Amino acid sequence: MKVVSVSENTVVVLFEQKISQQVAAQVLKLKQLIDAELADYVIDIVPSYASIHLSFNLRKINHQGFVDKLETITDIVLNAAEDDTHDGQQKLIEIPVYYGEEVGLDLHEMTESTGLSIEQIIQMHHQKTYRVFALGFSPGFAFLGSVDQPIAVPRKETPRLSVPKGSLGIAGEQTAIYPFDSPGGWNIIGRTPMNLVDYNQHPPCEFEVGDSIKFNPISKQAYLDLGGEF
Structure with missing residues (x-):
């Protein structure tokens, strides 16, 4: 899992590039953490098979500051036990x-x-x-x-x-x-x-x-x- 800068206010989080329930659960877990921890900064969030595309408000946080906060959250998902990310389905x-x-x-x-x-x-x-x-x-x-x-x-x-x-x-x-x-x-x-x-x-x-x-x-x-x- 890594954070890739796309533009001055856009990044993409890349997961293991395959279609699987485990990766999908990690994507959803990270999205939930972003919604909880970074909602004040995020303008748009688009989760997909093995990535999350994020746009954020530069008036509230600079690029490196947002990346630092995001990487802290991605570390939580990476270090979580499989059981913690397995139950990612919503309804x-x-x-x-x-x-x-x-x-x-x-x-x-x-x-x-x-x-x-x-x-x-x-x-x-x-x-x-x-x-x-x-x-x-x-x-x-x-x-x-x-x-x-x-x-x-x-x-x-x-x-x-x-x-x-x-x-x-x-x-x-x-x-x-x-x-x-x-x-x-x-x-x-x-x-x-x-x-x-x-x-x-x-x-x-x-x-x-x-x-x-x-x-x-x-x-x-x-x-x-x-x-x-x-």
Whole structure:
């Protein structure tokens, strides 16, 4: 773990560069300490898979002063026992998903590439609880991991020009829901009727880094009853 200066009021904390629950827990632990100890100085904080991007107020603290305080906190995380950083998840969010073939646009293609049946793909996907590793690409787009290796198929070679809002996709070891209609190259296996972003509430996004996500399969009728569209 090291602190790297990006500009006069911006730094990045780099962790071990891999996707893992342990690193994610360290990222979340450090973010929580920063929120508690350095909130008076921080303008913006963006946690990700294995890094935290920070901007701070130069009117309140100079660059070296902020780095010194930040390095003191990073030492706490580095020296913490694994048990102290393991429980970094914040809340469990359950999301209803219709895994029907009408909305699972790539289910048939995935059966060919994996050798699994549609039922096996669906079962393997929804039986796990996933972690929010990062937010990005578009508002409310949460990068979740990690899917089981048998269904960890790569991104599509040719992205779609438009992926319907609520679509649930897989790309490698990651899975995610498209909060809005947008271009995208993930393999689509289902769709949720749940609205993931609401600009009338604060915060507008349902997810935070560190949250746990559980996908609950629902029937076609339940999907429609909850406001789902085809």
